[in-house]
Amino acid sequence: MEVPVGGSGKGRRAIGALFVLSALAAGALAYWAYARYQAFVDGPLSGIDAGDTVLVERGDSFQRVLAKLRDAGVRDGHELEWRLLGRRLGAAGHLQVGEYALEPGISAREVLLRMRDGKVVRHRFTLVEGWNIRELRAALERADPLLNETAELDDAALMAKLGHPGAHPEGRFLPETYLYTRGDSDLDLLGRANTALEAALDAAWASRAEDLPLASREEALVLASIIEKETGIAEERGEIAGVFARRLQAGMRLQTDPTVIYGIGSGYDGNIRRRDLQTDTPYNTYTRDGLPPTPIAMAGAEAIHAATHPAPGDTLYFVAVGDGSGRHVFSRTYAEHNAAVRQYVQRYRERFAPDSQ
Structure with a gap:
C-alpha cells in the first residue's frame, strides 16, 4: 500500500491557518506597539504641574536626563521608547545644557526638541526707572535663580x-x-545694563539740541536722573528738562528736592523739612550752583532724551498739582509759582484732612 507524500490536505490547511493567525497576531501586536509609541510621542505627558522645569547639566547622559524627568513627575513612556524617539529626533547625545519648562500638555517630542535646540527657560529682571544703586543691589539679591556674585x-x-x-x-x-x-549672574546682567546705558547716552548726546547748557554727556546723565525723579508723566519730561536748562542758562540754582533727598541718604524718613533744604551737602541744589556731582538715580531712555532735547518755552518753576495725579503746574514768574504753591498746599490739605464727621 502506498503512503501519500506531504500529509493530508486537512493537515496542510491547518498549518496554513495557524500561519495566517500568527501573522495576524504579529501584525496586530505591531500595530498596537506602533499606536502606543505614537501616543507616547505626541500625546500630553502626565504628572506635570504648571511651573515645573528640568535642568540639564554639563555631563548629563540621556539616561540621567530621563531620570530627572521621572523625578519631575513624568511617568509616560518606557526607556526604550524615549531612546528610540531621541535617535529619531537627533537629540540623543545632543541635549544642550540649560533649564527647560515642562508645562502641562507638553509632549515627549516637544521636550526632546527643546533640549536638542536649546530652547531654555528665560527669566526676567526689571530694573525700574528711578531706582538708586542701593535699591538695585537689593533687588538683585532677591532675584531667583540669578546667581549672586x-x-x-x-x-x-x-x-x-x-x-x-x-x-x-x-x-x-x-x-x-x-x-x-x-x-x-547678577554681574552678567549689570554688564548688559551698563552697556545699554552707554549706548542710549551716546545716541542721545550725539543728537543733542543746540545751545544745550551741558558740558558733557556725563552732565546730561546727571540731569536725566533728576528729571526721572521729578516726574513719572512721560509728556512732562521735556518741559521739566526745559525748566532746568533755562535755570542753568540764567545762572539760577536748580532747587530740586530729589537731589536734597539723595544727599540725606539712608537717613531720609519720607519727609523733607526746611532744615534739610538749608543743610549743605554736595547734592543740595538749594545751597549749591549747577548740577550735583553724580546722577541721583537710574534714568530711563526717555529721561535721557529729554535731558538732551529740552522743550522750548519760558517757564522757570514747577510744583505738583496736589491732586494725586503726579502732574505739575509750570510757571513763568516767581509770583505765579507762589500762587501755584498755595493751591498745592490747599489741595494737599483737602486730600489728607481728617474726616470732620
Missing part, C-alpha cells in the same frame, strides 16, 4: 569688576526688563 563687593569693587574702576555706580545702568537664563 556681587554681594561681597562694595560699589568701588563692583565698578572695577565691570571694567570701570573709579567710576561712581549711580545711574550707570539702563532701566528696562532683561532676560536671563539659569546660571547667569
Whole structure:
C-alpha cells in the first residue's frame, strides 16, 4: 500500500491557518506597539504641574536626563521608547545644557526638541526707572535663580569688576526688563545694563539740541536722573528738562528736592523739612550752583532724551498739582509759582484732612 507524500490536505490547511493567525497576531501586536509609541510621542505627558522645569547639566547622559524627568513627575513612556524617539529626533547625545519648562500638555517630542535646540527657560529682571544703586543691589539679591556674585563687593569693587574702576555706580545702568537664563549672574546682567546705558547716552548726546547748557554727556546723565525723579508723566519730561536748562542758562540754582533727598541718604524718613533744604551737602541744589556731582538715580531712555532735547518755552518753576495725579503746574514768574504753591498746599490739605464727621 502506498503512503501519500506531504500529509493530508486537512493537515496542510491547518498549518496554513495557524500561519495566517500568527501573522495576524504579529501584525496586530505591531500595530498596537506602533499606536502606543505614537501616543507616547505626541500625546500630553502626565504628572506635570504648571511651573515645573528640568535642568540639564554639563555631563548629563540621556539616561540621567530621563531620570530627572521621572523625578519631575513624568511617568509616560518606557526607556526604550524615549531612546528610540531621541535617535529619531537627533537629540540623543545632543541635549544642550540649560533649564527647560515642562508645562502641562507638553509632549515627549516637544521636550526632546527643546533640549536638542536649546530652547531654555528665560527669566526676567526689571530694573525700574528711578531706582538708586542701593535699591538695585537689593533687588538683585532677591532675584531667583540669578546667581549672586556681587554681594561681597562694595560699589568701588563692583565698578572695577565691570571694567570701570573709579567710576561712581549711580545711574550707570539702563532701566528696562532683561532676560536671563539659569546660571547667569547678577554681574552678567549689570554688564548688559551698563552697556545699554552707554549706548542710549551716546545716541542721545550725539543728537543733542543746540545751545544745550551741558558740558558733557556725563552732565546730561546727571540731569536725566533728576528729571526721572521729578516726574513719572512721560509728556512732562521735556518741559521739566526745559525748566532746568533755562535755570542753568540764567545762572539760577536748580532747587530740586530729589537731589536734597539723595544727599540725606539712608537717613531720609519720607519727609523733607526746611532744615534739610538749608543743610549743605554736595547734592543740595538749594545751597549749591549747577548740577550735583553724580546722577541721583537710574534714568530711563526717555529721561535721557529729554535731558538732551529740552522743550522750548519760558517757564522757570514747577510744583505738583496736589491732586494725586503726579502732574505739575509750570510757571513763568516767581509770583505765579507762589500762587501755584498755595493751591498745592490747599489741595494737599483737602486730600489728607481728617474726616470732620
